[in-house]
Amino acid sequence: MDKDINIKVKVWRQNGPKEKGHFETYPLEHISQGSSFLEMLDILNEKLINEGKEPVVFDHDCREGICGMCSLYINGHPHGPDEGITTCQLHMRRFNDGDTITVEPWRSAGFPIIKDLMVDRMAFDKIMQAGGYVSVNTGGVPDANAIPIPRDDAEMAMDAAACIGCGACVAACKNGSAMLFVSAKVSQFALLPQGRIERKRRAKAMVAKMDELGFGNCTNTGACEVECPKNISITNIARLNREFLKAKFAD
Amino acid sequence: MNKINSKIPEGPLAEKWSNYKNHQKLVNPANKRRLDVIVVGTGLAGASAAASLGEMGFNVLNFCIQDSPRRAHSIAAQGGINAAKNYPNDGDSVYRLFYDTIKGGDYRAREANVYRLAEVSNSIIDQCVAQGVPFAREYGGLLDNRSFGGAQVSRTFYARGQTGQQLLLGAYSALSRAVQKKQVKLYTRYEMVDLVIIDGRARGIIARNLVTGKLERFAAHAVVIATGGYGNTFFLSTNAMTSNGSAAWQCYKRGAYFANPCMAQIHPTCIPVHGEFQSKLTLMSESLRNDGRIWVPKKLEDAQAIREGKLKPTEIKEEDRDYYLERRYPAFGNLVPRDVASRAAKERCDAGYGVGSTGLAVYLDFAEAISRLGRDVGEARYGNLFQMYEKIVDDNPYETPMMIYPAIHYTMGGIWVDYELMTTVPGLFAIGEANFSDHGANRLGASALMQGLADGYFVLPYTIQNYLADQISVPHFKTDAPEFEKAEKDINDRIDRLMNIKGNHSVDHIHKELGHVMWDFVGMGRDAAGLKKAIEKLKEVKQDFWTNLRIPGNKETLNIELEKALRLADFIEIGELMAHDALDREESCGGHFRLEHQTPEGEALRHADQFSYVSCWEYRGEDKDPVMYKEALDYEFIVRQQRNYKS
Numbered sequence: 018m019d020k021d022i023n024i025k026v027k028v029w030r031q032n033g034p035k036e037k038g039h040f041e042t043y044p045l046e047h048i049s050q051g052s053s054f055l056e057m058l059d060i061l062n063e064k065l066i067n068e069g070k071e072p073v074v075f076d077h078d079c080r081e082g083i084c085g086m087c088s089l090y091i092n093g094h095p096h097g098p099d100e101g102i103t104t105c106q107l108h109m110r111r112f113n114d115g116d117t118i119t120v121e122p123w124r125s126a127g128f129p130i131i132k133d134l135m136v137d138r139m140a141f142d143k144i145m146q147a148g149g150y151v152s153v154n155t156g157g158v159p160d161a162n163a164i165p166i167p168r169d170d171a172e173m174a175m176d177a178a179a180c181i182g183c184g185a186c187v188a189a190c191k192n193g194s195a196m197l198f199v200s201a202k203v204s205q206f207a208l209l210p211q212g213r214i215e216r217k218r219r220a221k222a223m224v225a226k227m228d229e230l231g232f233g234n235c236t237n238t239g240a241c242e243v244e245c246p247k248n249i250s251i252t253n254i255a256r257l258n259r260e261f262l263k264a265k266f267a268d
Numbered sequence: 269m270n271k272i273n274s275k276i277p278e279g280p281l282a283e284k285w286s287n288y289k290n291h292q293k294l295v296n297p298a299n300k301r302r303l304d305v306i307v308v309g310t311g312l313a314g315a316s317a318a319a320s321l322g323e324m325g326f327n328v329l330n331f332c333i334q335d336s337p338r339r340a341h342s343i344a345a346q347g348g349i350n351a352a353k354n355y356p357n358d359g360d361s362v363y364r365l366f367y368d369t370i371k372g373g374d375y376r377a378r379e380a381n382v383y384r385l386a387e388v389s390n391s392i393i394d395q396c397v398a399q400g401v402p403f404a405r406e407y408g409g410l411l412d413n414r415s416f417g418g419a420q421v422s423r424t425f426y427a428r429g430q431t432g433q434q435l436l437l438g439a440y441s442a443l444s445r446a447v448q449k450k451q452v453k454l455y456t457r458y459e460m461v462d463l464v465i466i467d468g469r470a471r472g473i474i475a476r477n478l479v480t481g482k483l484e485r486f487a488a489h490a491v492v493i494a495t496g497g498y499g500n501t502f503f504l505s506t507n508a509m510t511s512n513g514s515a516a517w518q519c520y521k522r523g524a525y526f527a528n529p530c531m532a533q534i535h536p537t538c539i540p541v542h543g544e545f546q547s548k549l550t551l552m553s554e555s556l557r558n559d560g561r562i563w564v565p566k567k568l569e570d571a572q573a574i575r576e577g578k579l580k581p582t583e584i585k586e587e588d589r590d591y592y593l594e595r596r597y598p599a600f601g602n603l604v605p606r607d608v609a610s611r612a613a614k615e616r617c618d619a620g621y622g623v624g625s626t627g628l629a630v631y632l633d634f635a636e637a638i639s640r641l642g643r644d645v646g647e648a649r650y651g652n653l654f655q656m657y658e659k660i661v662d663d664n665p666y667e668t669p670m671m672i673y674p675a676i677h678y679t680m681g682g683i684w685v686d687y688e689l690m691t692t693v694p695g696l697f698a699i700g701e702a703n704f705s706d707h708g709a710n711r712l713g714a715s716a717l718m719q720g721l722a723d724g725y726f727v728l729p730y731t732i733q734n735y736l737a738d739q740i741s742v743p744h745f746k747t748d749a750p751e752f753e754k755a756e757k758d759i760n761d762r763i764d765r766l767m768n769i770k771g772n773h774s775v776d777h778i779h780k781e782l783g784h785v786m787w788d789f790v791g792m793g794r795d796a797a798g799l800k801k802a803i804e805k806l807k808e809v810k811q812d813f814w815t816n817l818r819i820p821g822n823k824e825t826l827n828i829e830l831e832k833a834l835r836l837a838d839f840i841e842i843g844e845l846m847a848h849d850a851l852d853r854e855e856s857c858g859g860h861f862r863l864e865h866q867t868p869e870g871e872a873l874r875h876a877d878q879f880s881y882v883s884c885w886e887y888r889g890e891d892k893d894p895v896m897y898k899e900a901l902d903y904e905f906i907v908r909q910q911r912n913y914k915s
Contacts, residue, residue, distance in 0.1 A: 066829065070820060079339075082656060086334060110662060153442075154320075155729065156391070162353075168407050174400075209400050212400045
C-alpha cells in the first residue's frame with residue numbers, strides 16, 4: 018500500500034548556460050508514494066513559489082512516457098532507478114521515508130544546460146535532418162499494400178522506431194555517444210524496403226553529423242541499453258556499424 | 269452582418285472535392301518562392317502541413333513550444349488511424365467511413381468536409397507507409413487492421429499502442445528533410461503570443477522566445493494555426509502539460525470566429541484520479557475495448573465492500589457482474605462511441621456501483637480475452653499499455669481488472685473554418701484539432717490522427733493556394749509596420765500587468781480552481797442552473813487570477829511560471845465561452861449532455877429542428893458579451909437519425 022514519506026531532494030540549480038551551478042537540498046514532507054516523481058517536483062515548486070523563490074526548471078510534457086521531453090539524472094541513473102520507463106512514469110513508491118534523492122540534468126558535451134535541469138537537445142534534431150528520413154514528397158506514392166513486408170522485419174523496425182529521442186543513452190554513456198539514438202533510426206529504415214534505397218547515404222550522413230556535433234565514440238559498454246526507457250537494443254548499434262562499413266566500402 | 273460563408277463546392281457529394289481541385293487557383297513554382305507561410309505547431313497537422321508546403325516551394329516558418337517538433341502531443345495518441353481501404357474485405361467504403369463519422373459526431377458536422385476527410389483517408393496510409401512508418405502487419409506481409417468504437421468494420425491501422433508516435437515521427441522526418449533542404453525554417457521553444465493583422469489580412473505573429481524571454485516579430489503572406497485543442501481548460505485532462513488554447517484564443521480575439529466551444533470529448537478509459545497533487549490523467553487506449561469487457565458489480569453491497577477494500581474484483585462471481593455496455597447496447601457492446609461509454613460509466617458510478625477507493629471507477633477486464641487468446645497474444649496487442657498501467661497504479665492488469673474512469677481528452681470545437689480551412693480572417697487558416705470542422709459533437713476513435721494528417725498533407729496544401737494565388741504580387745513583409753509595433757506593445761503590457769500582480773497564489777493553484785469549476789458544472793452532465801453558476805464562479809476565478817497571482821523571476825528570461833500564466837489567462841476566458849455555448853445549446857448531442865434533455869432511457873436527446881447549427885462566436889471586446897452567429901447544417905445527402913447503438 019502507498020503511504021506518505023518524508024524526503025530530501027538535492028537538486029542541481031544553474032541560472033544559465035555559462036553560469037556556475039550548485040546543489041541545493043530541499044526537505045519535503047508527506048509526499049504520497051502514489052504521486053509521480055514529477056508531481057513531487059511540482060509540490061516542491063509550489064512550495065518554492067509560495068516562499069517567493071524561483072521554481073526548479075525541468076523539461077516535461079506528456080507525462081505518460083512517450084514525448085521524450087522529460088530527462089533527469091536521478092540518484093545516478095537517467096530516468097531514475099526503475100527500468101523501462103521515463104522520469105514522468107517513475108513513482109514515489111520507489112523511494113523510502115528518509116531518503117535523500119539527488120537530481121541532476123543530463124550531463125554531456127552534446128547537451129548544454131539551459132537552466133537548472135533543462136538541457137538543449139537540438140543536436141538530435143540536427144542529426145535527424147542530416148538523413149533520418151525517406152526522401153518522398155507528399156503525394157504520388159504507391160498503394161500501402163503494394164510492397165508486402167515480412168512481419169518480423171516490420172516488428173524489428175518497430176522495436177527500433179520506439180525510440181523517443183530523450184537522450185538518456187547519451188547521458189548514460191561515459192563517452193557521451195549518441196550511437197543508440199542514431200542506430201535506432203538507421204535500423205528502422207534499413208529493415209524496411211522503403212528505407213533501403215538511401216541506406217548508404219543515410220548511415221554516413223547521420224554518423225558524420227553526430228561526430229561533428231561533439232558526441233563521443235561507442236566503446237560497447239552497453240550502459241545506453243540498460244538505461245534506455247524504451248529498451249532499445251544495442252544490436253541496433255551492430256546493425257549501424259554494418260550499414261556504415263558497407264557504405265564506406267562502397268565508396 | 270456575419271462573415272459566415274462555408275464555401276461548399278457545387279455538385280454531388282462524391283464529386284465536390286474533385287470539382288474544387290479542378291477549378292481552384294494554383295501558384296506556379298516561381299511564385300511559390302516569393303510567398304512566406306507561418307505554420308504554428310508541429311503536431312500531425314502542423315508538421316505535415318509545414319513539410320508539404322515546404323516541398324511545394326513555399327518559404328515556411330514553423331514554430332513549436334517544445335525543444336523539438338517531435339514532442340508535440342500527437343505523439344501520445346495510442347490506438348490507431350482510420351482509413352477506408354477495406355483491406356479486410358468487411359464492407360468498408362469511403363461512404364461508410366463518411367457516414368460513421370457524421371453519425372458518430374451526432375449530426376453536427378458538415379457533410380462536405382467529412383466526405384472529403386473520408387476520401388483522402390486512404391492516401392494518408394499510402395503516404396505513411398512510403399515514409400517508413402512501421403504499421404502492424406499480418407504474416408503475409410500485408411497491413412493489419414483492428415476495430416474501434418462507433419464502427420462495425422475493422423478500418424483502423426496501428427503501430428502497436430504507439431500509432432500517434434509513429435505517424436508523428438513520419439511527419440517529423442518529412443519535416444526534418446524539408447529543414448535540411450532549407451524549405452522550412454524551424455523555431456523551437458517559441459510560443460506564439462499574438463496574431464498580427466494588416467489591412468484585414470493575417471500577416472504575421474508575435475512570438476516569445478521561451479529561452480530568452482524576448483518578444484520577436486515574424487511576417488508572412490499567410491498564417492496557419494495547428495496548435496491543438498483546449499482540453500487543459502479542465503486542468504486535469506489527457507493532454508500534455510503544455511497543451512494550450514492560447515494561439516486559437518489570440519485568433520479569436522483578433523476576429524476569427526470560435527465554433528462549438530462547448531463540444532469537448534470525455535474519453536471513457538482513463539486511469540482514475542487519485543489525489544489532489546495529481547498533474548494529469550493518463551489515457552488507456554480505446555483499442556483495449558476490442559478485448560476488454562467493462563463492468564461494475566451488480567449488487568450495491570459488493571460495490572461498497574470493494575470500495576472499503578474488503579472484497580477483490582476477482583472474487584465477484586460472473587453472475588454478479590453487470591457488463592452494462594453489453595447489456596444496454598447489444599449491437600456495439602463495449603465498442604460504443606466514447607460519449608456513450610463515458611456517460612454510461614458516470615451513470616453507474618452515480619448510482620452507487622462505482623469501484624476503487626473513491627467510487628469513481630469501473631472495471632476493464634481482460635480475464636476472458638487472456639483465457640481465449642493466451643497471455644502472449646494479449647501481451648503483443650497491449651503489452652505497453654499494461655506496463656504503463658502497472659507503473660502508475662501498481663496493479664497487474666493480467667491478473668486483476670484495470671480501473672478506469674472518463675476524463676477530458678479532445679475538443680471538437682475550435683476555430684471556425686470554411687471548406688478551405690480558412691477562418692473568418694482572410695489569410696488565417698486553422699488545421700487539425702485547432703479547428704472545429706470534421707467531428708461534430710463527438711469524435712470517433714482513431715479519427716483525430718486521420719483529420720490532422722488529412723488537413724496537413726492533402727487539404728491545406730491545395731486550398732491555401734486558392735488564397736495565395738492572389739498574393740503573388742505582394743512583396744515580403746517587413747516587421748516594422750505599425751501593426752507589428754502595436755501588437756508587440758500590447759502583449760508586452762499584458763506581460764507587465766501579470767508580473768506586477770505580485771499576489772500569493774501560484775498559477776497551478778488557480779488553474780486547479782478553474783478545473784474544479786469546469787469539471788463540476790461544464791463536464792459530463794450539464795444543466796442550465798449549473799452552467800449559470802459556472803459563469804458566476806468563473807468570474808471569481810478570473811478575479812482571483814488578476815489580483816492574487818504570483819510569478820517569481822523576470823519577464824525577459826526563461827520563466828516557466830510566466831508561460832503558464834499567459835496560458836491560464838486564456839483558459840479562464842475559454843472556460844467562460846464554453847459555459848455560454850453549453851447554456852445556449854438546449855439539447856444533448858455527442859459530448860454535450862444536457863441533463864434536461866434526455867430520453868426516458870437516459871440517452872442523449874437531440875433537437876434537430878432547433879439546434880442543427882454550428883454556433884460561431886465573435887469577440888466584441890474585453891467587457892462585452894460575445895455575439896453568436898449560426899451556420900445552418902443542411903443535410904442534403906443523408907437523413908439524420910437518432911443515434912442507435914443498440915440494434
